[in-house]
Structure formats: structure tokens, C-alpha cells
Amino acid sequence: MSLLLFLGWDPNAPLIERIAVTQDYPPDKLAWRVDPPQGTSSRWAADEPLAENVIDEIHLVAEMPGGYKEATGVLARDPRTPWPDLAAYSDISVYQPGVEEVWAGRLDKAPESEGDHMSIEPAAVGWQAALEDDKSMIGPGFIDADLSKWGEPSAARRLFLVQNAFPLRASTSVGYSSLDPGATAPSIINDFSNVKGEPGQSETGEADYNSGGVDIGAILYDFRCLNAVDTGFETNVAVGTTDTFATFVAGENHLGTTALQRRLDAPNPGYKFARVRDRYGGTWEALMTNVEAWQNVKVLGRHGLSPQGTWPNVGFTAKQMLGYAIPKYTPLTVSEESLEDDGFVISQAWFSEPGDMATVVKELTKYGLLDWFVFGGKLFQLRFPNSYGRRWQAFVGPSELTEAGLDASRLWRSIVVRYQDVDGTTRTVGPLGSGTTLETSSLEVTDPDHPAIAAGLTRKDILDLNTISTAAAATATGERWLEEANLLSRSGSCNLTGYVIDDQGVPRPAAQVKPGDYVRFPDAGDRSYRKITRVDYTHSQRQAVCSLDGPPEGLAALLERYQAVLTPLGLG
Numbered sequence: 001m002s003l004l005l006f007l008g009w010d011p012n013a014p015l016i017e018r019i020a021v022t023q024d025y026p027p028d029k030l031a032w033r034v035d036p037p038q039g040t041s042s043r044w045a046a047d048e049p050l051a052e053n054v055i056d057e058i059h060l061v062a063e064m065p066g067g068y069k070e071a072t073g074v075l076a077r078d079p080r081t082p083w084p085d086l087a088a089y090s091d092i093s094v095y096q097p098g099v100e101e102v103w104a105g106r107l108d109k110a111p112e113s114e115g116d117h118m119s120i121e122p123a124a125v126g127w128q129a130a131l132e133d134d135k136s137m138i139g140p141g142f143i144d145a146d147l148s149k150w151g152e153p154s155a156a157r158r159l160f161l162v163q164n165a166f167p168l169r170a171s172t173s174v175g176y177s178s179l180d181p182g183a184t185a186p187s188i189i190n191d192f193s194n195v196k197g198e199p200g201q202s203e204t205g206e207a208d209y210n211s212g213g214v215d216i217g218a219i220l221y222d223f224r225c226l227n228a229v230d231t232g233f234e235t236n237v238a239v240g241t242t243d244t245f246a247t248f249v250a251g252e253n254h255l256g257t258t259a260l261q262r263r264l265d266a267p268n269p270g271y272k273f274a275r276v277r278d279r280y281g282g283t284w285e286a287l288m289t290n291v292e293a294w295q296n297v298k299v300l301g302r303h304g305l306s307p308q309g310t311w312p313n314v315g316f317t318a319k320q321m322l323g324y325a326i327p328k329y330t331p332l333t334v335s336e337e338s339l340e341d342d343g344f345v346i347s348q349a350w351f352s353e354p355g356d357m358a359t360v361v362k363e364l365t366k367y368g369l370l371d372w373f374v375f376g377g378k379l380f381q382l383r384f385p386n387s388y389g390r391r392w393q394a395f396v397g398p399s400e401l402t403e404a405g406l407d408a409s410r411l412w413r414s415i416v417v418r419y420q421d422v423d424g425t426t427r428t429v430g431p432l433g434s435g436t437t438l439e440t441s442s443l444e445v446t447d448p449d450h451p452a453i454a455a456g457l458t459r460k461d462i463l464d465l466n467t468i469s470t471a472a473a474a475t476a477t478g479e480r481w482l483e484e485a486n487l488l489s490r491s492g493s494c495n496l497t498g499y500v501i502d503d504q505g506v507p508r509p510a511a512q513v514k515p516g517d518y519v520r521f522p523d524a525g526d527r528s529y530r531k532i533t534r535v536d537y538t539h540s541q542r543q544a545v546c547s548l549d550g551p552p553e554g555l556a557a558l559l560e561r562y563q564a565v566l567t568p569l570g571l572g
Contacts, residue, residue, distance in 0.1 A: 170205030212352025
């Protein structure tokens, strides 16, 4: 018996022909769900039975950082008729069958056309626009280490001190003292050297701080007696509700003796002023020699966040601050999962000038390597690149891949970063041998394949941050600048049309491609994955025009993100 008969195969059975399998592509139609602030939901789509709900000429835009940006379409409607589903601030969700969301935001405007072709063209903005809603916002205040804000008391305060026999004859300054040659940070210094006391006068040195309208939560500081310890001094920190300190809370009296790592907490909201004071408790009728310093003074806002880092290099991470501020100042939400933490401690983050949350987000995210965006409804996210999104595969010809190509003016081998220290001094960080205030190897590219290294040249540029910073933060900014700026020469674009294959081999509609996704081209010279930074999707063509790697607007957009100015110094 043959093996086939043994296995039960009947040789007389009719042969079964091989069945041809055709893979069906998923449907790619789009529908808009519209939820007005009041009233019932509506659906706009090409398959709607009512003509006024048929939407055409759909165009979607998204970017990274940011997320969904713009969405437009055309409805064949009579502009003279009131339409309840065209109410301002209506929630908009654009989705595909299977409820795959491809865009979300809110209705922003509805331009009208009359005449032979009456229509209404709804235009929506992504939820990142909610970050710009309140442009008069004062705060949030997280941590203010800017000693240049500590200065002379107000006129009303000085009058009060004089009337109470507290003459301000001590020399008050911000900086370094020759009596503290090992100081690693500047101080507020009250120098009584050569002050001659007068009968009935209590010699005083005081520096006051105005929060700019932000509630103070606490003051952190070190107090150092640099010369002539004298327990007859009243030395303390206080917070007040006005610049006259009519209502105030004073901290520990250090009696002119060094005291480190101290903290004063404001008991309630409403404390917007602070002072440090050294005052001799009695009268002194001879020349004084006392020099006292308030070092590492940091004002914390009233937010309840726990400082990170090791004293005195303390601050807060972007995750901490945005997790607090986003739900407090915007209609957006956050979650523990939506915010990732790179652990970088930001030591200066105080927003007392009128502004919006978009400015706050840009400032707090410029130091690290995290992407921020609003996807998934109103959920604000802070994520590591490559930890979210999809990976796609396309081919050079059909996708019309174009690349920026070599541009020697954009090939930075190293960078010098210039910033303002907490005492107002201009300082710099740069690569080894640059002659900057602080030199570090991390601000120079060492890859032997880098074109500037291969040519033996380096572009000497200065990145001016135009802001209060620290050496650590300036270095981190320079490192990120080198990484992102060198991508400008690697940037490019592609057109993904129809369906795109994901990393599981599944074809998906091009409308599902988002910024933050990655795409590779197996037949290109560079087969590595490229980050998608912007997507312009036109539904009538089923085409997603994608910007790759560098920001689509180039160097100007990169500088705007860092709120910096680039000063060229030429080649070396």
C-alpha cells in the first residue's frame, strides 16, 4: 500500500484547483463627526444621504511638534440658512471605517460662498491651538533663580525702613565676593565694610524681589557669613503680600551665622514679594566689617511639585511642570502614560509676563529630546521619539522621494552656546579648546563620517539663547541643536499615495500616516528609517505629502523653536 493510500487519500477523487486569493484593501473613505457645544452630533461624509452633509475637498495637516494642525473641506450648503452643526468651537473628529481617527480638533471658522455655487467651507484647527487661547496668562511660575530680579526695595518700602531707623547703608550687590574665592554660584551680598553706625540707627542691608504677579510658594537658599560672625545680626528671609511687607511671614533668624539648605514656605496664596535682610539688632557707633551673602536663592511657585536634582542644582522636569500646567491652564488633558520623563532638571522656569501656554510648552521642551503633540482627542502627550506611532515602508519611485542634499553651511561640527547667568552675566559653553566659560566634549560631533570632519573643517557659530539659563541647560540645548541642525542636510520629502505598507505588512490608507511616524525606502541609498515631521493630506488624491527628518520650514523654524539667534563666525 502506498503511503498516500495509507494516509487516506483517495486517488479517484476529483482534483481541486488552487484558489486564487485577492487581498482586499481596507476602505479609505473619510467621515467627519461634529459635536456642537449645544445640540446633537452630525456626520459629514461622501456617503451621506442628505446633500448638505456631503463634504468634499478634504485637506488635513499635522506637524511635529504640535500634532493635528488644520482641516478643511467644502459643504454644498446655502450660507443664508442657519446650520446648528456649524457652531464655533464644535468638536471635530475625522475618522475612517473601524473608527481609526486621522485628525481631531475644533471648528474655527466657516467661510461662505454665494452665487452659482453656494457653499460653506468649514475650517478646523487641531487641539494644539488650545495652547494659544489665553494670551494674557500670568504664570505659571515654577522656579526662578534669576538673581538680577533681586534689587533695591520700592520707594514705599525704603520710606518705611528709614522711618523705623533702619538706614540702608550697606552696599547690596549681586555677584561674587573676594571673600568667597571658592564660590560656585553668585550671591546677593550685603557688605557692611566701612559702614559707620550712628546713634539710634540699626544698620541694614536688604534686597527685594517681585514675582510679577505669580504666587510664591517657597524660597530656597543658603546663607553665608563671609566675614565677622556676629550673632547680633538679624538675618532672615521673608515673603509679603505687598512690596511694603505690611503683611509678611519671616523665616528662621540665622543670627549672622552661616546656615545652608534652608527653606521658607508661604502659608497661603497671595504672597508675591520676598526679601532677604541683614540688620544689626542694636546700634553700632564704629566701623563695621561684616559681609554676608545669600547664595543659591530660588523662588518656587505655589504648585506643590517636589524639586528634583541635588542641591543646589535643583529644579523640575518638563513632565512635572507640563503635567501640572496643561490641565490647569487649558482644556487639554494629560495622563501618567501620555507624559514621559527624560529626567533633565530645568532650573529656570518662571512665566510672569503675559503670554500663552504655547510659549510655556516650547520653552520647557527645548532642552530635552522629547516630542510634544496633541493626538487622541484632547490628550497632550510628551513622548520619546520612536516610542509611539507607526513604521512605514515605501519605494523611491512611486513616493517621489526628494532630499535636501549636501549643504555645507548647515553641517555643524560644533557649537558655542551663549546665555545669561542668574546674576545677569553673559556666559558661554562650547567644545574643548573653544575658550568658552565652560568647555565640554559633548558640543562637538566626533563621527568620522561627518562631512565637516572628513574635510577637516568646522563651522564656528554661536547659538544665542537670549534667556536666563545654566551651564547644564545651555549644554543640553547645544547638544540637541547639533543633533537636529545636522538633520537639515538630511531632510527631504515624499508623497505617499493610496495605500502604504506598515511594519506588519498590512496596507493602510495614506490618511493614517502621522507626523512622528517613521518611513524607510528599501531601494534608496539610505535605507534607515526617516522621521516624518509634517503631513499634508489631500483626500481627493489620496495623497500624503510628508516632510522628513528636519523641520519643514528649515533653519528658521529650528531657531524659532529654540527661541535663539545664530551668529555665524565663519570656518576654521
